[in-house]
Amino acid sequence: MCLWSFNDHDYYTLGKYDPESDRYDVDADFMKSKEWLRYDYGRFYASKSFSDGEKKRRILWSWVCESDTATRCYRKRLTIPRSIWLSKNEDQLVQWPVKELEKLRTRKVHFKNKRLKGRSMIEISGITASQADVEITFRVSNLKHAEVLSAEVVDPQILCTQKNATTDGKFGPIGLLVLASKDLTEHTAVFFRVFIIANSFRVLMCADPSRFYHSIVESFGGEGLACITSRVYPVLAVGEQAHLYAFNNGTQSLSISSLSAWSMKKAQIV
Numbered sequence: 001m002c003l004w005s006f007n008d009h010d011y012y013t014l015g016k017y018d019p020e021s022d023r024y025d026v027d028a029d030f031m032k033s034k035e036w037l038r039y040d041y042g043r044f045y046a047s048k049s050f051s052d053g054e055k056k057r058r059i060l061w062s063w064v065c066e067s068d069t070a071t072r073c074y075r076k077r078l079t080i081p082r083s084i085w086l087s088k089n090e091d092q093l094v095q096w097p098v099k100e101l102e103k104l105r106t107r108k109v110h111f112k113n114k115r116l117k118g119r120s121m122i123e124i125s126g127i128t129a130s131q132a133d134v135e136i137t138f139r140v141s142n143l144k145h146a147e148v149l150s151a152e153v154v155d156p157q158i159l160c161t162q163k164n165a166t167t168d169g170k171f172g173p174i175g176l177l178v179l180a181s182k183d184l185t186e187h188t189a190v191f192f193r194v195f196i197i198a199n200s201f202r203v204l205m206c207a208d209p210s211r212f213y214h215s216i217v218e219s220f221g222g223e224g225l226a227c228i229t230s231r232v233y234p235v236l237a238v239g240e241q242a243h244l245y246a247f248n249n250g251t252q253s254l255s256i257s258s259l260s261a262w263s264m265k266k267a268q269i270v
Helices: 099-104 156-162
Strands: 002-006 009-013 015-018 023-026 045-052 057-063 082-086 093-097 105-116 120-123 132-139 147-149 174-180 188-197 200-207 215-221 226-232 243-248 254-264
Touching: 002 045, 009 045, 093 215, 099 105, 105 120, 105 243, 132 174, 132 243, 156 200, 174 215, 188 215, 188 226, 200 215, 200 226, 243 254
Parallel strands: 147 188
Antiparallel strands: 002 009, 015 023, 045 057, 057 082, 082 093, 105 254, 120 243, 132 254, 174 188, 174 243, 188 200, 215 226
16 A cells, blocks of 8 residues: 555555565556545545554554644644554455544443434434544435436535535435534534445445534544544534534435444543
8 A cells, every 4th residue: 555645635545566676556446536545535634654563453643634724734633543454355445443542432322223204313412422432323225216326427525515414315414413502503414325326326425514623523434434534613512512413314214223422531641
């Protein structure tokens, strides 16, 4: 794997390196779509990684940039450490928070098989929503009725802008409203939509844009195949005034197969 940073984003390719000739050849299939080259589709830049030989893993982290000036990209904010490895097909990078972060989990909320009707939401209470770790799995049925899109016009980032969290769909938008104020005038949506593209089902993952300076939301979809890091800037949804919701703004009902949410302690730097 080879990684590099330019144009405010981090990219990677997979290929083969020959130490004798000092030559790296990129896999031909990997160059078909530049959309697959991004580590993260949010505020993620100048990443670094190192090998943890004892646990046989590679760990990655990155600066979380501000959008106003280049110099502010390197001020204080870093992503949480991520383990990275190749997918089962060895054609894509998988990322997931390191196992050690689970030691910061405290109070837990958990439920299974909860119905979520179209155009509805439920609040996830009982945890500290301003600093939380959430794992959620949705189950949908009758996908033959999903929206159909032409493969020729599909650009995930443009779609996320055109079909935001408030735009009605059939299967989606579904997801979480994090760092939300009680009246929802402030919230950050992390959401999914299901489409039919070229006779196959595709899932689009999106996160809404940033506002002012306060915190970071890191989202991992498809068990780590897609990642979005966002800078979020609430004024009202701060500390105990922050709320967490699961929502379904699509027209079709679905089920939350499983939801687990934890309050998170502050990390201790030693």
